[in-house]
Amino acid sequence: MTRPLVAIRSVCKNFGEFQALKSVSLDVWPGEVMCLIGASGSGKTTLLRCVNQLTAIDSGGIWLDGDLLGVREQGGRLHRLSERQIARQRLKTGMVFQRFNLFPHKTALENIVEGPAQVQGRPLDQVRAEAIELLRRVGLAAKAESYPAQLSGGQQQRVAIARALAMKPMLMLFDEPTSALDPELVGEVLAVMKELAQSGMTMMVVTHELGFAREVADRVVYMDQGSIVESGQASDVLGAPREARTRAFLSAVI
Numbered sequence: 001m002t003r004p005l006v007a008i009r010s011v012c013k014n015f016g017e018f019q020a021l022k023s024v025s026l027d028v029w030p031g032e033v034m035c036l037i038g039a040s041g042s043g044k045t046t047l048l049r050c051v052n053q054l055t056a057i058d059s060g061g062i063w064l065d066g067d068l069l070g071v072r073e074q075g076g077r078l079h080r081l082s083e084r085q086i087a088r089q090r091l092k093t094g095m096v097f098q099r100f101n102l103f104p105h106k107t108a109l110e111n112i113v114e115g116p117a118q119v120q121g122r123p124l125d126q127v128r129a130e131a132i133e134l135l136r137r138v139g140l141a142a143k144a145e146s147y148p149a150q151l152s153g154g155q156q157q158r159v160a161i162a163r164a165l166a167m168k169p170m171l172m173l174f175d176e177p178t179s180a181l182d183p184e185l186v187g188e189v190l191a192v193m194k195e196l197a198q199s200g201m202t203m204m205v206v207t208h209e210l211g212f213a214r215e216v217a218d219r220v221v222y223m224d225q226g227s228i229v230e231s232g233q234a235s236d237v238l239g240a241p242r243e244a245r246t247r248a249f250l251s252a253v254i
C-alpha cells in the first residue's frame with residue numbers, strides 16, 4: 001500500500017498566546033491535489049509553512065515522504081532537524097508565494113537556472129535545457145531573456161512556478177498564488193497550475209479561487225480558527241457542506 005507523501009499529525013503552532021494551528025492532522029497522498037480554503041487568519045499559510053519548515057511546529061509531527069520533520073517526543077522535548085537536514089528536506093518541496101520574489105537583476109531563464117545550478121550543483125548546460133523546456137511549459141518560451149520588470153504579474157508568477165519546478169520537487173505548495181494579480185491575469189496562472197495537477201504533481205494549494213478548487217482539487221479542506229472543520233471531495237465540501245461553519249463561509253464568499 002502506498003503511504004501518504006505528507007503525514008501531518010496533531011500539529012500545534014502558537015504565536016505567543018495565539019493558537020494558529022490547533023492539533024491539525026492531515027494526509028496528502030501521492031498525486032493528490034488538495035485545496036485549502038478558509039477565512040483570513042484561519043491558519044492555512046501557517047500549515048503550508050510548517051510543511052516546508054519555514055515555520056517550526058510546537059508539537060505534533062510532520063512526515064514528508066516518510067521522513068520525520070519535527071515531533072514532540074514523549075518527554076515533551078521537541079525533536080528538531082539540523083539546519084542542514086532541514087535544507088535537504090526543503091529541497092523536496094517547491095513553494096510558490098503570493099508575491100513572486102524573482103531576482104530582479106536576472107532574466108527569466110537565469111531565475112530558473114539559479115537553484116538547480118547553485119544549490120543542487122547540477123551541470124549548467126543540462127539545467128539551461130530544462131529551464132527552456134519549463135519556460136515553454138508555462139507558455140513563456142519567448143520571454144527567456146526578459147527581466148522581471150518587463151513581465152506582467154501573471155508572467156512573473158509563471159516564471160516563479162517554473163523556478164520551483166526546476167528543483168524537481170516531489171510536492172508543490174502554493175500560497176494564494178493569484179491573489180496579488182490583476183483579475184485578467186489570474187486565469188493564465190491557474191491554467192498552468194491545472195496542467196501541473198493533471199501531470200500528476202502532488203499539490204497543496206491555499207486559494208480563494210473556489211472555481212479552481214471545484215474543477216481541479218481531489219480534496220478540499222476547509223479551515224477555521226486553526227482547525228480543520230471539513231475535508232472531502234470538492235463536490236461535497238463546496239456543493240453540499242456538512243458543517244454549518246463551512247456553509248456560513250461559503251455563503252459569505254460566493
Ligand SMILES: Nc1ncnc2c1ncn2[C@@H]1O[C@H](COP(=O)(O)OP(=O)(O)OP(=O)(O)O)[C@@H](O)[C@H]1O
Pocket residue numbers: 015018020038039040041042043044045046047
Ligand atoms: N509570525 C507570526 N507571528 C505572529 N502571528 C502570526 C505569525 N504568522 C501568522 N500569525 C497569525 O496566525 C494566524 C494564522 O495566520 P495564517 O497566515 O496562517 O492564516 P491564513 O489562513 O493563511 O490567512 P490569509 O488568508 O490571510 O493568508 C493569523 O491570525 C496571523 O496573524
